[in-house]
Amino acid sequence: MSAPTAVRPLRIGPYVSDTPVVLAPMAGITNAGFRRLCREQGSGFYVCEMITSRGLVEKNPLTFRMIAMDPDENPRSMQLYGVDPAAMGQAVRMIVERDLADHIDMNFGCPVPKVTRRGGGAALPYKRRLFERIVRAAVENAGRLPVTVKMRIGIDDEHHTYLNAGRVAVDAGAAAVALHARTAAQRYSGTADWAAIARLRDALPAEVPVLGNGDIFSAADALAMVAATGCDGVVVGRGCLGRPWLFADLEAAFAGRPLPAPPTLGQVAATLRRHAVLLQEHMGPDKGIRDVRKHIAWYLKGFPVGPELRRRLGLVCSIDELDELLAQLDVHEPFPADADGPRGRQGSPGRVVLPERWLDDPDDPAVPFGAELEHSGG
Template identity: 85%
Template sequence: MTVQYAPARRGRVLPPLRIGPYAVDTPVVLAPMAGITNAGFRRLCREQGAGYYVCEMITARGLVEKNPLTFRMIAFDGDEHPRSMQLYGVDPASMRRAAEMIVERDLADHIDMNFGCPVPKVTRRGGGAALPFKRKLFERIVRAAVEGAGDRPVTVKMRIGIDDEHHTHLEAARIAVDSGAVAVALHARTASQRYSGAADWSAIARLREAVPAHVPVLGNGDIFSAQDALDMVARTGCDGVVVGRGCLGRPWLFGDLEAAFAGRELPAPPNLGQVAATLRRHAVLLCEHMGDHKGIRDVRKHVAWYLKGFPVGSDLRRSLGMVTSIGHLDDLLAELDPHEPFPADADGPRGRQGSPGRVVLPEHWLDDPDDPSVPFGADVEHSGG
């Protein structure tokens, strides 16, 4: 199949993104990221621009078993709407019960399902990006979530497949839609790529052609700027973009995306003083959400992403990476030159990249794609996408 690429263009390239009964003018989704997309970070991003903001992944088993940690992760601001939750699971029974609990306890308005995790501890048990290969089991899981969710929309996120010899995204998307999923998102890498190399946007284009036109197809992979998003839409025909690593240390990316999709000029890049103010706001929100001690410790991992490319000395970087309080953070940020312009080379990949590798699978996993058996012990509490 030959995919025709259209030139990138500015202006409103898409209508509002609709997920079931919910619509947003800016067709952008924040990808769930473990240890990142908590309520504090989502609020920070929502302050920058419109979109769908999905919480950290929740395991179906953890929800069903009322795991205290799982329930602490289910936190939404009072004005956060729709409340989007991502579920991970490999057992149709657990997935159905988890979806039912979400409805009964009014825990979320929208359920996204994770079939994209490439982490070995997940794939070796048949979960994550390994699971769509088992098409019968995949169908049972998606259908169970849809039936358990009632009138709340269910969406599915996946990868191209296990590796270059085992692509599953086209068949899995058709199964998901036939089972009641209202949208599908594709991270355009295989599990064996993990986060390395370049995303294959042509796979998103093929998926858009394979799925009924009324079902939104969202593209994920290598969205590091507003222009990347416009390019992806123009080249693939997708209905929206999913942003993950590109917003690490750059929550203002959502403001850029909102402007780009509305046809407005992009805001000027922030100088170091504005970046420092955003970092401080992030720290305050984390402390409000997690408590002072955990919140200030959590912000430490974001420091390097915020300061990427800026000429900040190693001693000050090290001190910021060990900050102990908001007051301490204020003192350290005061040492920065607030007029330092945003560095031209700060765009591009950030966060984990790693290298490609063999996907670890359960023994005989690839023998029979129609085996509906639930893999033993696959419901691990782990995130990814």
């Protein structure tokens, strides 16, 4: 496997990564512990969980725990959600004044109902004037910090917004644009439409990076996306769940080197244990060990591990107990050939929940009543 010749290092503002890869923010996943685990594998941009502009401005304790960064993270990438230009501007000023991050990514791609019903996430770019004001408020208050935008194709097949939103974001000063090539109605189901990424790349100035997101489950998928779309890099989400070594594969693939050998079950177990330790360091012993439970099925996907051992691992309460259970695994078991492919949530397509009369006027710049989420993590 060799790297496509068109792929260059990814530049976002003053920050450059030789590997054109971004870890997508994932609620409950991309905390400081998981980001460190992934950063240890390969270079790229590693973005924290989404937080709300309101949560930041109001100094919500949960929000500040979610934006904890390791001292050696560089750049420190933070994703913000918001629907009010004033609140967004205030939040970005706080980030700058308190030196909380080096790069701000804006979420206009979240499809979950609690976000879209308030006009946020993937629903917001339909309101093109409001969208423009929010992006501009962030850019104008960011100073030297680069601001990037992540979005979806649109609300549904009747309401595509990505081409206009991409142009608006660039005109407002966005340093890069990422496209999850699904509509909000698709959620995480079906197949990503990579052709939309190619159309967005063609529609925007060549000097502005366009990043592709959707169905990157292996290094081969990443190279295929770049070759098919001409995008400047890839955004990896669900594909790295239980597979943080995917970032080592990606670094090798984009450099044109042979991929590392797939890990044995023993190596997977060692990575799982490392993940648990990092979560404990970040969250504390009790919460950290509880949090690792949700990752175990992803790590063990495809391996011949019996149901009783899986059940006990899913209830683990301490590192000592984790060590005892992992010692029962066959450390020489090779990585299963069928363990690649979709992982994490997929679900089914469905109607997008929107504020009342949301689709009546795309030029209405009004902020929806009660639109700002009270807490982060959506």
